[in-house]
Amino acid sequence: MTEIAHAQRDHALLSASGAHRWLHCTPSAKLEATLPDTTSAAARIGTLAHELAELKLQKVFSGLPTRKYNAELKKMQKHELYESIMDDHTNAYVEYIQSIVHAFPSPPFVAIERKVDLTEFVPESFGTSDCIIIGSGKLHVIDYKNGQGVPVPAFDNPQMKMYALGALKAFSLLFPIQEVHVAIVQPKVWDQPSEWSLSVADLLAWGETIKPIAQAAFSGEGAYAPGDHCGFCRAKGTCRARVEQLLDAGSLAPVKPPLISWEEAGAVLKQAEGIVSWYSELKKLALAEALKGGSVPGWKAVEGRGSRDYTDLDAAFAYLKEKGIDEAILYDRRPLTPPQLENALTKKVYKELLAESGHIITRSGAPTLAPDKDKRPAVTNQVKPEDVFDKED
Ligand code: SF4
Structure with missing residues (x-):
């Protein structure tokens, strides 16, 4: 049934x-x-x-x-x-x-x-x-x-x-x-x-x-309680309890609104700059300590995700070809990117043959958040397409 x-x-x-x-x-x-x-x-x-x-x-x-x-x-x-x-x-x-x-x-x-x-x-x-x-x-x-x-x-x-x-x-x-x-x-x-x-x-x-x-x-009663369960919460980026817990910035006063403002977000980003790299560095040190047999309470070293490899690449591919597998399936033929080609051809030849002949365009990178002292001009989603795609000269 x-x-x-x-x-x-x-x-x-x-x-x-x-x-x-x-x-x-x-x-x-x-x-x-x-x-x-x-x-x-x-x-x-x-x-x-x-x-x-x-x-x-x-x-x-x-x-x-x-x-x-x-x-x-x-x-x-x-x-x-x-x-x-x-x-x-x-x-x-x-x-x-x-x-x-x-x-x-x-x-x-x-x-x-x-x-x-x-x-x-x-x-x-x-x-x-x-x-x-x-x-x-x-x-x-x-x-x-x-x-x-x-x-x-x-x-x-x-x-x-x-x-x-x-x-x-x-x-x-x-x-x-x-x-x-x-x-x-x-x-x-x-x-x-x-x-x-x-x-x-x-x-x-x-x-x-x-x-x-x-x-x-x-x-909607009870206290905000940050933890592992915050990972998929829609509020995880701006939740005051989580931010304060991450930065250990004191206890949450009940009168404050549950979401931080953009003014506060700006201050938090400044205060938290370096936390990510500091955290990964500390994790490396703790891993070394755990691998030495030391104790890092609440943490342990485990094996990472394994990977597969050929015992003998030439022998494996020769065998596959013998079994009728087309060579085109075995190799991934990709064109070199413009920077790789510039390295391969030298700057001069690259410029003459590609850049000056109009075969290259330069695309803007994805927007990234930067401190306001950064030399690059600020951008918004209002940027016109012609400002984003410019021919290299
Ligand atoms: S991010 Fe805030 S609201 Fe969401 S589960 Fe964590 S503590 Fe609760």
Whole structure:
């Protein structure tokens, strides 16, 4: 039995995906609601990957006709944000869900993109769960994450617990449920999905504990509490509590407005100049200390992301050619950039052959923030195109 809801990916004030934030910093949700939602390219790529994953699940579990599937797939693959690796990653997600479904003695209930009601625990809240599977007393809640910047483990994950609560409330009258299993498939971070299990009693007990916190968050009450959860907060750049915590500039007086002004932002930028390089330098020193076996409380040295290399490049490529792989696939032929060509040709030849013949244009660099004593003139978005693209003379 399969159910597909095609839920709109809209968001409640107290969303499941933001729960790790508003559970720690209760006034953040109301503050975020006053700020524009600047959707990043990474978020839009994530949305496309989710749509691709959903399409594949529809084909596998709801018998979406092959012609329709192929037409939709083609459309997505032509999307400007499509990356071929998306297919591998969404295939891994679908295979994981198939492995869970096939482990049941008889076909379980499967719901894809199911919108779940969370209002029993959190005011006016709902969430959209990527995949819910129920059978033999077990509830599985699975989420796909396309990002790679921040690993999201399933262990004690409030977003997953909220989806599980919603699924439990929606389906426990239809299906007996004793065990709850949550999993996050994040292929850019982990080879294997991150999994965690808990009992129905523990899940419901957690649901009770969040009720008063959710009520405070819904009313915008409580203290601003900076921490790791600030990373995706819309207020993270100008949140006073965060700025003051970062700069250790004293405690937050309740009479001050929650967002700093541009005058204050200018002063903060000046005060904070050098913090980034100082921080990375301190991290290097702490890493050296940890590698020496010393103790840096709260920190440890771990292995970085590994990389792949050929054991013998010549032998590997000779083998691939022998197997019929075209040489054009093996090498990336790129033109030299103008500065590289200037180096290769000498300044004089470069000037005669390229610059003076009108084959080179100079583009302005991306705008950057600089102190007002900087010699370059100030620019705004009002700059005319002819000021940005000038022929080199
Ligand atoms: S940035 Fe400010 S409002 Fe947002 S979660 Fe952090 S402390 Fe709370």
